[in-house]
Amino acid sequence: MPPVARNSRTRILEAAEALAREVGPGNLSLDAVAQRAGLSKGGLLYNFPTKAKLMEALVEHHVTRSRKALLVSRDAHAGKPNALARALIDVFKIECAEKGPRPSGVLAAIAENPGFLEPVRRHQQQMAAELKALSDDPDLACIVFLAVEGLRSQRLFEIDLFSEAESERLMDRLARLVEEQRPAGPGVTAP
Amino acid sequence: MPPVARNSRTRILEAAEALAREVGPGNLSLDAVAQRAGLSKGGLLYNFPTKAKLMEALVEHHVTRSRKALLVSRDAHAGKPNALARALIDVFKIECAEKGPRPSGVLAAIAENPGFLEPVRRHQQQMAAELKALSDDPDLACIVFLAVEGLRSQRLFEIDLFSEAESERLMDRLARLVEEQRPAGPGVTAP
DNA sequence: CTTACTGTACCGGCTGGACGGTATTGTCAA
């Protein structure tokens, strides 16, 4: 059997991800990726004809992954108000619990050229639009989004400001904010 | 007069910052920085004996800058509850309005080695500690912090999800959340 | 002369990527 372990592309993507973490996002070299993925540089360049394409794929991979998880979770909350905001919270909780490696592949892409963030931009734009459209209190929903994004960036940069327990507590608090859903009336405090 | 425009270090830092934005955070080369800063490579390496030192300085520069602004703003809010959280909001508003360039120097440092984020880590840890200590509702304060950090990361990655007006509105909403400051009474939680 | 700094020249090493080759699998007419 030739050393084809069921999908070179995936193996390459994973190797790149792991390597970016090890050598630093800006020091990712094709040689190293090829070696790590268990194929030759020629083989790598067959799958991704240029480094830019690899980076692109790295970002796209990450976006589709997290988007899929998000949509599943949203559907689980279907019917409730602010389903998407709740899903945002849930998915982050799950990601945290998984202790899955931080997506430093994305950092590698940014290092090469911040323009590679375009898919992320699009995805977030879409989410923000839905968030605003389907919420009784769009601003609050956005704040939830931003807070989750804040925690996410902490994770991305490996700044562990909050313990896992704390993060979870904060997420719960966010969830409570969303559920209470006071219709943005100023001044009135106690329900 | 030799082309010493009053402080080579600063000129170098600014040149590096600007270049990182232009060529991508991971493609910052010493030659280019030197040229841009208007001196020779030898001169550059006299001021920063190694690229790592330059990156370090880039991060430190950024941290001290934003920290200074933050402390000033906090003192302006002195006395009020949650002074720091309010300061966080204000400073971000100001940064936004300034339209100052995004700190891609920091991205360059990360590209080289995420470990360079240590000063950022320390700074944020300190802020989080104060935030928790001096607030009647620490969790809410942390959420404010995270939301601001979320917007900040949007800016860092040049993902302009929210217009300036929207950002400001969201910040105001955050400020209102802080002011209302319901003392986190868990009494009414209805599970 | 010393201090503080700038400028030039250069080197070894690594990098992206082009290229030609090869083994395996697929397709299809005879």
Next chain:
DNA sequence: TTGACAATACCGTCCAGCCGGTACAGTAAG
């Protein structure tokens, strides 16, 4: 069934160019 041809997936080598860093010579001020 077979033989001809082509597509797929991959390998190994080579190279021009760039990068960080060193070495060293210069210069202006005190």
